[in-house]
Structure formats: structure tokens, C-alpha cells
Amino acid sequence: MKTVLTAAIFSALAGAALADGHCAAGKTLTDGTLTIATGNPAYYPWVIDDAPESGQGFEAAVAYALAEEMGFAADAVTWVRTSFDEAIQPGAKNFDINMQQYSITEERDKVVDFSAPYYTAPQAVLTTETVMAAGGTSPTMDFLKELKWGVVASTTALPVVMEQIQPNQSPLVYDDNVNVTAAIQAGQIDAALFDLPTALYLSAVVVEGGAILGQFDPNAAEDPDQFGALMPEGSALKACVDAALAVMTENGRLAEIEAQWLQEATGVPLIK
Amino acid sequence: MIAGLSTAIVVVLVVVLVPLAPGWDAVKRSFFDAETFVNTFPTLLRAFLLDVAIFAWSVPMIFALGLAIALARGAQSAALFPLRIFGAVYVDLFRGIPVVLLVYLVGFGVPGLGLPRPWNSPYIWGTVALVLTYSAYVAEVLRSGIESIHASQRNAAICLGLSSRDTMRYVILPQAIRRVVPANMNMLVALQKDVALLSFIGPVEILRQAGIFKSLLANFTPYVVAAVIFLCVTVPATRYADYLLNKDRNARS
Amino acid sequence: MPDPKLSLRGVEKSFGEAHVLRGIDLNIGAGELVCLIGASGSGKSTLLRCMNGLEPVDDGAVLLDGVDIAEPGFDLGPIRQRIGIVFQSFNLFPHMSAYENVALAPRRVLQETDTARPRIEALFQRFGLADHINKYPDQLSGGQQQRVAVIRALAMRPETLLLDEITSALDPELVGEVLDVLRQLRNDGMTMVLATHEMSFARDVADRVVFMDQGVIAEEGAPEDIFSNPKRDRTRRFLASVLR
Numbered sequence: 055m056k057t058v059l060t061a062a063i064f065s066a067l068a069g070a071a072l073a074d075g076h077c078a079a080g081k082t083l084t085d086g087t088l089t090i091a092t093g094n095p096a097y098y099p100w101v102i103d104d105a106p107e108s109g110q111g112f113e114a115a116v117a118y119a120l121a122e123e124m125g126f127a128a129d130a131v132t133w134v135r136t137s138f139d140e141a142i143q144p145g146a147k148n149f150d151i152n153m154q155q156y157s158i159t160e161e162r163d164k165v166v167d168f169s170a171p172y173y174t175a176p177q178a179v180l181t182t183e184t185v186m187a188a189g190g191t192s193p194t195m196d197f198l199k200e201l202k203w204g205v206v207a208s209t210t211a212l213p214v215v216m217e218q219i220q221p222n223q224s225p226l227v228y229d230d231n232v233n234v235t236a237a238i239q240a241g242q243i244d245a246a247l248f249d250l251p252t253a254l255y256l257s258a259v260v261v262e263g264g265a266i267l268g269q270f271d272p273n274a275a276e277d278p279d280q281f282g283a284l285m286p287e288g289s290a291l292k293a294c295v296d297a298a299l300a301v302m303t304e305n306g307r308l309a310e311i312e313a314q315w316l317q318e319a320t321g322v323p324l325i326k
Numbered sequence: 327m328i329a330g331l332s333t334a335i336v337v338v339l340v341v342v343l344v345p346l347a348p349g350w351d352a353v354k355r356s357f358f359d360a361e362t363f364v365n366t367f368p369t370l371l372r373a374f375l376l377d378v379a380i381f382a383w384s385v386p387m388i389f390a391l392g393l394a395i396a397l398a399r400g401a402q403s404a405a406l407f408p409l410r411i412f413g414a415v416y417v418d419l420f421r422g423i424p425v426v427l428l429v430y431l432v433g434f435g436v437p438g439l440g441l442p443r444p445w446n447s448p449y450i451w452g453t454v455a456l457v458l459t460y461s462a463y464v465a466e467v468l469r470s471g472i473e474s475i476h477a478s479q480r481n482a483a484i485c486l487g488l489s490s491r492d493t494m495r496y497v498i499l500p501q502a503i504r505r506v507v508p509a510n511m512n513m514l515v516a517l518q519k520d521v522a523l524l525s526f527i528g529p530v531e532i533l534r535q536a537g538i539f540k541s542l543l544a545n546f547t548p549y550v551v552a553a554v555i556f557l558c559v560t561v562p563a564t565r566y567a568d569y570l571l572n573k574d575r576n577a578r579s
Numbered sequence: 580m581p582d583p584k585l586s587l588r589g590v591e592k593s594f595g596e597a598h599v600l601r602g603i604d605l606n607i608g609a610g611e612l613v614c615l616i617g618a619s620g621s622g623k624s625t626l627l628r629c630m631n632g633l634e635p636v637d638d639g640a641v642l643l644d645g646v647d648i649a650e651p652g653f654d655l656g657p658i659r660q661r662i663g664i665v666f667q668s669f670n671l672f673p674h675m676s677a678y679e680n681v682a683l684a685p686r687r688v689l690q691e692t693d694t695a696r697p698r699i700e701a702l703f704q705r706f707g708l709a710d711h712i713n714k715y716p717d718q719l720s721g722g723q724q725q726r727v728a729v730i731r732a733l734a735m736r737p738e739t740l741l742l743d744e745i746t747s748a749l750d751p752e753l754v755g756e757v758l759d760v761l762r763q764l765r766n767d768g769m770t771m772v773l774a775t776h777e778m779s780f781a782r783d784v785a786d787r788v789v790f791m792d793q794g795v796i797a798e799e800g801a802p803e804d805i806f807s808n809p810k811r812d813r814t815r816r817f818l819a820s821v822l823r
Contacts, residue, residue, distance in 0.1 A: 139540075142356075142544045144349060144353050145349060159544075161542060166544065204528060207537045207541060208537070208541035209541070210542070212542075213542065226448065226528030226529065227525070227528065227534050227538060228527075233434075233526065233527070236430075236434040237434065237527065237528055240434045240435075240446060241438075241442075241443065242527075243528070287352075478666065478668060478670045481633060481666075481670065484633070484659070485631060485633060485659055486683070486688070486732070486735060487659040487684055487688040487735060488684055489656070492687045496672075497683075501673065
């Protein structure tokens with residue numbers, strides 16, 4: 055709520071500059087071009103078919119809408135790929151903004167800049183139908199504690215598991231989504247925590263007999279998982295990006311894109 | 327004297343010049359943050375104990391299997407020919423496959439066949455992967471040790487009426503094993519580092535724990551902590567291996 | 580002459596192209612000391628190694644008390660306890676003390692455990708090595724090592740002892756102590772076959788001298804006959820070259 059308010063104030067202040075269309079002028083790596091980084095590979099439903107240039111997928115769509123709002127035509131957008139490490143290491147960066155489901159955290163904010171959030175991700179539990187059958191239809195926290203958990207190392211899922219679920223056995227940790235799903239398939243873990251859209255994709259497409267056990271209500275969380283565009287520390291572009299995102303939040307454009315690409319996310323039961 | 331002086335000059339240059347580089351402050355914050363170092367050290371040290379444990383239970387299995395394979399490869403009689411072929415294929419296969427691949431293949435693959443818990447544990451199958459790879463290396467080292475023992479030793483034992491089993495056990499092996507201790511020490515140092523590969527299939531050992539800290543804190547200092555802890559173990563071990571190697575060389579010259 | 584202890588009949592042996600033994604016939608009587616002499620490469624060592632089955636023969640028979648031990652598939656294990664061999668290069672086990680070197684085979688093969696110790700200590704005592712019984716081979720001189728090697732062979736209570744140039748690797752001043760051991764064994768009545776370059780020893784101690792040349796027995800007979808009155812030219816030439 056606070057962030058939205060801040061963004062609104064920003065938009066009011068920056069409104070005049072945007073009207074001129076020059077907010078980002080001279081602030082990008084290459085003048086007149088907005089260089090956007092995504093993951094390698096980039097995953098469904100954030101980017102469809104690992105082809106961000108198509109504008110298909112939630113983050114790809116947000117990226118083009120954001121560029122447009124900042125005064126860049128679609129053909130003035132250039133894509134590059136980075137890993138998580140490349141994005142946070144010190145030194146010059148090869149992108150203006152980086153969008154790959156970066157959760158905004160206080161510690162990360164010390165090293166890099168984050169835009170205002172463009173998505174608030176509910177955390178969801180990916181599991182298998184076999185485990186679901188054992189847990190009954192309405193899973194309790196006690197049931198979750200009994201499970202063997204797995205998470206991806208570079209995500210904020212591990213603190214969530216440790217603090218909110220507090221499982222009886224220590225979780226196993228993996229490099230990426232593929233390894234987590236391999237471990238689920240091998241029966242080495244019962245459940246894994248992902249943001250909801252990723253969890254939906256994995257349960258439907260990757261994990262044989264996969265299922266979503268439920269999602270945590272993001273608004274109930276003390277510190278909800280919000281995705282922001284990552285920029286180099288002290289980026290001059292941040293004000294422009296925040297202003298553009300504020301406009302998009304205000305005029306419903308963000309919600310529209312979310313409804314288009316992340317519609318499956320609604321209708322997953324809440325875990326209480 | 328000259329060596330000492332030039333070393334001192336290099337150290338001074340590094341200490342004085344590196345901080346003058348324009349990006350030093352950012353690098354220092356990302357890699358050498360004192361507060362992060364202190365905060366993550368205890369957890370990382372605890373995670374390192376898992377490395378030590380995996381190492382400790384792998385080593386006896388590696389040497390037992392390595393010895394068995396070495397003996398199989400050296401089997402003399404025609405009846406044991408299949409055993410010799412098996413040994414040769416085993417060594418070629420498991421020395422040729424990258425450890426990482428074997429960790430994935432055995433760690434995810436074998437449990438994926440449908441083993442029930444706890445028999446599908448990544449600790450078990452990750453260990454199996456390490457044992458397969460390293461026993462192949464140890465087998466080759468031991469075999470070279472066995473072959474380095476002069477045939478006259480074997481002849482002397484056989485002429486005393488010792489069985490070939492007793493000849494191997496009491497005459498050849500004790501000498502061969504002693505001779506390859508330095509080579510095996512280097513093997514153990516390499517193993518200590520490769521234990522971290524088990525983190526790929528889930529276990530949270532020191533490098534994984536450092537990675538978790540890195541992504542939570544957006545800071546690479548935890549890796550520096552891990553490196554320091556590793557060095558505290560591997561440097562003395564490597565030096566000890568060198569010492570044994572020199573001692574052996576001097577003894578033979 | 581009673582039945583020979585050890586008897587070779589038409590023994591042939593080749594290593595690849597090299598025809599090392601060409602039809603050897605030789606009888607060794609019980610309690611006899613036979614010295615094999617001849618140039619290096621004349622086949623002395625190979626002949627000794629064929630006598631205890633360490634080298635399989637290509638053709639011919641090796642009879643021990645009338646039993647052919649050169650038959651393919653013959654179990655040589657028990658035979659090797661009855662025929663001891665000592666090598667030129669000692670071949671002590673470097674990782675064992677002198678005592679352990681000697682005690683290993685009695686313990687593993689004869690199943691002697693405690694009983695062997697006094698017997699072994701007596702052997703060390705007898706051959707002047709009592710003070711060195713717990714030393715390791717690299718702490719002993721060549722002569723001492725070779726005496727330990729002889730003790731190691733004797734500890735198996737062999738009936739016959741094969742000795743392959745056992746003084747050749749020794750410094751001259753150490754040869755005497757080893758030959759003294761052989762004199763004592765001769766007095767015990769041990770059957771011995773000795774390949775050697777020690778002509779004066781052969782002349783003094785041997786019952787019979789066998790001169791080998793290019794894989795055949797060129798001449799054999801009592802030492803005084805061979806050394807003082809050789810019948811063959813090549814024997815004479817060989818003796819002239821070594822006794823110069």
C-alpha cells in the first residue's frame with residue numbers, strides 16, 4: 055500500500071517531465087534505445103517460448119508497455135540476457151532495466167536499485183497428486199510442516215518456508231526450477247515453494263502428476279513478495295521507470311496485462 | 327633475501343594500488359563486507375560440517391571399492407578374464423564421466439526409478455556418485471602402485487610357498503599402498519572440493535549455504551567466507567601431501 | 580648311486596627367439612652340493628628357476644623324488660616348501676623386519692604361530708645375526724641381507740636349496756660371510772645347487788661341478804677334474820678367462 059502511495063506521489067511530481075517525453079532522454083546506455091534484460095532462459099508465463107521480442111508473456115508485455123509509457127517505440131527496445139549473479143555484481147551493467155521476477159528486498163536494495171513493484175506474487179505450493187491424496191482436500195499448516203520441502207536457492211522462497219511453514223525436516227535447496235522438479239519426481243521432496251504463476255506452469259507442464267496444493271494470501275503476508283525491475287545502483291532512469299509504472303497502475307494497464315497472462319492464478323485455494 | 331624483498335614489494339603494491347582503483351569501494355562492499363563476514367560465518371561453518379561428514383563416510387567406501395577394482399584389473403588367471411574386463415570398463419567409464427553429470431544421473435535418476443524413502447535420499451545417491459568416480463581414480467593409482475613393485479618381490483614370495491592371495495596381501499599391497507600415499511592425498515584434497523557438487527541435488531552444504539546468503543543479501547562475501555574455511559583445510563592437506571611426496575622421493579634416491 | 584633327489588630329463592626352455600636351455604639332463608643326489616659355472620647368459624639361472632617350477636619348461640621332465648613337477652597343472656605350492664631358492668638380489672621384503680621376513684611363510688604356509696619363533700631365533704643365532712633380528716633390510720649390509728635371505732629359505736625346512744649367484748651382488752669383503760653359511764649347510768647334509776662365479780669356493784666345497792655353455796651342459800665332473808684337467812676346449816677357455 056505504502057509503495058503504491060509513493061509511486062502515486064512520484065507520478066504526480068514527474069508528470070510534467072513525462073509530458074515532454076524526455077524523462078529518459080540521455081539516461082539510457084544507448085540514446086534512444088531502452089535495453090532490457092531477462093533471464094536465460096526466460097520461463098513461461100513470464101516470457102512465452104523464451105522470446106521476449108514477441109511481447110508475449112507477462113513480463114515481456116509489461117516491458118513493452120513500460121517502454122511505450124516512457125516514450126520508446128517497440129523497435130527501440132533491445133533485449134539482453136543475464137544471470138542473477140551478473141545483475142547484482144559490482145561494475146558496469148549491460149542493461150538499463152532487468153526484469154526476471156526479482157523480489158524486492160531491503161538487502162538487495164543496498165546493492166542495486168529496484169523500480170516500484172509491477173507484480174505482487176502470491177507464493178504457492180507445488181506438489182504431486184500423491185501427496186495431495188495423503189493431505190486431504192483442505193491442507194492445514196500441520197500437514198505442511200510434515201512435508202519434505204525444496205526451494206530454489208536464489209529465490210526468497212527459502213525464508214518463507216523457514217519462517218512461515220517451519221517444517222520439521224530442513225529443506226533441500228536447488229539451483230533452478232528444473233532441479234526442483236527432478237527432485238519432486240524422484241520422490242526426494244514432497245513440495246516446493248514458487249511464485250504462483252511459475253508453480254502453475256510447472257504443475258501443468260513439467261511435473262508429471264503435479265498439483266498445486268494452494269497459495270498463501272499475499273495481502274496477509276507481513277512482507278509480500280513483490281517483483282520489481284532491477285537497475286544499477288544509483289540509476290538515473292529509476293524516477294522515469296517508477297513514474298511510468300505509476301501511470302500504468304493508475305490507468306489499469308498493469309491489471310489488464312496481469313489478467314491476460316496470469317489469469318490462471320485466480321481460483322487457486324488459499325492456505326490458512 | 328631477494329625473494330623476501332620482491333614479495334614485500336608486490337604485497338605493498340597490491341595493498342596500496344588496488345584500493346586506488348575507481349571501483350574498489352563497490353568491490354569491497356560486495357566481496358569483503360566485514361559485517362556480512364561475521365554474520366554468515368557460524369552458519370557456513372555449520373554447513374561445512376556436512377561436507378566433512380560426506381567426506382568422512384565416502385573415503386572408506388572409495389578405498390575399499392578402489393582396491394577391489396585394482397585387484398580385479400590385475401587378476402592373472404584366464405578364468406578371471408571377465409573380472410579384468412569389468413575392471414577396465416569400470417575405470418574408463420567412471421573416470422571419463424564428469425562428476426557433475428554422475429551426481430545428477432545417480433542422484434536424481436536412480437531414486438526416480440521409484441525407490442521409497444529413505445532409500446531415495448540424495449545423501450545416499452550423491453555419495454554413490456562420488457564413490458563411483460573416485461574409486462575409479464583410486465583404483466588406477468593403486469594399480470600403478472602394485473605394478474611398480476618389482477616382479478622379484480612376487481617371485482620371492484611365491485618361492486616361499488605363499489599363495490598368490492597371501493603374496494598380494496602381505497608382500498605386494500603393503501609396499502604398493504605406501505608408495506601411492508602422496509598420490510592418494512592429492513585425490514582426497516580434490517574429493518573434499520567435489521563434495522560440494524552434492525549440493526546440486528539438494529543437500530545444503532557450505533557452497534550452497536553461501537549461495538543462499540548471496541541471493542538473500544545480494545553480496546558475495548559469503549563465498550569468501552566459504553573459501554577461507556576451505557583453505558583452512560585444503561592448504562595444510564596439500565602441504566602434507568607434498569611433504570610425503572618429497573619424503574618418498576628422498577627415501578628412494 | 581642311489582635314486583637322485585632331483586633329476587632333469589631333456590629340459591628345453593626358450594624366451595621368444597632365445598633358446599636358453601637345449602636339452603639338459605642332470606641328476607642331483609641327496610646331500611650333494613652341485614656348482615653350476617659358466618659365462619653370464621649360459622643358462623645357469625634359468626636352469627635353477629626350472630628346478631622349482633618358477634619358470635615352466637617348454638619340454639622335458641623335472642623329477643623330484645621320481646615325481647614330474649613340470650607336468651602342466653601340477654600343484655607347485657607344496658613343492659616350493661621342499662625346494663628353497665635364494666636370489667642374487669636378496670629380494671627381502673623391505674617393509675618387514677628381518678624376523679618378519681623369515682616368519683611370514685612359516686606362519687602362513689606351515690601354520691606355525693608360536694612354535695616358529697625359537698626355531699627362527701636359533702637360525703639367526705647360528706648365522707651370526709642375533710643382534711640384527713629386528714632390523715629392517717635397509718639397515719643391514721648386503722652380506723647380512725643375503726644371510727637373512729638364506730635363513731628365510733631355511734625356515735621352511737627345505738630338503739633342497741637352490742642358490743642363484745647369491746654372492747654376485749656383494750662387495751668382495753662381504754662374500755666370505757655368506758660362503759661360510761653355505762659351508763655350514765653342506766656339513767648339515769643339505770642338498771644344494773649353486774650357480775656361482777666363485778671358482779675357488781666351487782673347487783673347495785662342491786661335490787660336483789657342472790659347466791654350462793650356450794644352454795647345454797658342456798662338461799661335468801669332480802671339481803679337481805674340471806679345474807685341473809678339463810677335457811673340453813671351451814671349458815679350458817672359460818676357466819682361463821675367469822681364473823686369470
